[in-house]
Amino acid sequence: MSDKQIYKPYENWKEFNIIEENGKKFLELYNYKLQIDETNYIPKAGLLFEEILKEKADGKNVLDLGCGQMGILGLIALHYGAKKLLSVDVDERCIKWLSTIIQENNIKNIRVLKSDMFANIDKKEKFNLILSNPPHMPMKSGKLCDSGGSDGKKYIIEIIKKSFNYLEDNGELNMMMFDFEGTNKSYNNDKSIFELAKEIGYSEIKTIFTFEKDITPGSVTYDCLDYIKKVYPKYNFDMIKPKCNIIINSFRK
Ligand SMILES: C[S@@+](CC[C@H](N)C(=O)[O-])C[C@H]1O[C@@H](n2cnc3c(N)ncnc32)[C@H](O)[C@@H]1O
Structure with a gap:
């Protein structure tokens, strides 16, 4: 016997099924x-990667950096034809949980590795596609999954810099962030992310997906909003109904 519930990560996006079987939820x-x-964590923003991966995963050798316990970005890529996948997280708990999911679903062509960003990835490995939904919430301290350091860009910048050496020629990094973090335009006195990526040597840099999200009471973004406004004073949040854009940028080597 299985019970079905609808899971709708965002009001203005598609829905998924959660099923319950023998006391376990899937x-x-x-x-x-x-x-x-047991933490009841269900991926949310990471699921938006489907919008780009259905077009570009086929035949690729993929790295999912900060894969989380469900390894969602990489599994979407495999579904859309990725040839090989390396899923990496620093959190031992995520590595164990994902390994069980792989076994139970009999998923092939995937390796799982515990690593602090690129630290344990063989320097000789090259990927066609690096995917990441890194911790990118501006906060001085917080959960491993959320905290991107005081401006939210700690991992974003590290990933842009280090990915360059792990990409095949013409390979591509696709990474999720918030628009207020300053992608093609900066909302504080820092360089924009695009300027930085250009200096590193990426040849083609663009936003490939944009999703407008309501910042609703109870969400981590809502709780951090006053702080975010201080870090990114030039970003214009509508304070009656705050929104921001979740975006995926592409950085081609
Ligand atoms: C925003 S969550 C994304 C999880 C999943 N990819 C998704 O989209 O649902 C960020 C993930 O990065 C992992 N992470 C945090 N710091 C890391 C680090 N230094 N190296 C590798 N992974 C890290 C966290 O454990 C967490 O699983």
Whole structure:
């Protein structure tokens, strides 16, 4: 017997099924049944990667950096034809949970590795596609999954810099961030992310997906909003109904 519930990560986006079987809960995604752990964490923004991966995953050798316990970005890529996948997280708990999911779903062509960013990835490995939804919330301290350091860009910048040496020629980094963090335009006195990526040597830099999200009471973004406004004073939040854009940028080597 299985019970079905609807999971709708965002009001203005698609819905998924959560099923309950023998006291265990699973997120249903394509032909995968991804068990939800005791923290009840269900991916949200990461699922938006589907919008780009259905076009570009086919045949690629993929790295998912900060894969989380469900390894969602990489699994979407595999579904859309990725040839090989390396899923990496610094959190041992995520590595163990994802390894069980892989076994239970009999997923092939995937390796899972515990690593602090690129630290344990063989320097000789090259990827066609690096994917990341890194911790990118501006906060001085917070959960491993959320905290991107005081301006939210600690990992974003590290990933842009280090990915360059792990990409095949013409390979591409696709990374999620918030628009207020200053992608093609800066909202404080820092360089924009695009300027920085250009200096590193990426040849083609662009936003490939934009999703407008309401910042609703109770969300981590809402709780950090007063602080975010101080870090990015030039970004114009509508204070009656605050919104921001979740975006995926592409950095081509
Ligand atoms: C925003 S969550 C994204 C999880 C998943 N990719 C998704 O989209 O649902 C960020 C992930 O990065 C991991 N992480 C944090 N710091 C890391 C580091 N230094 N190296 C590798 N992974 C890290 C966290 O454990 C967490 O799983």
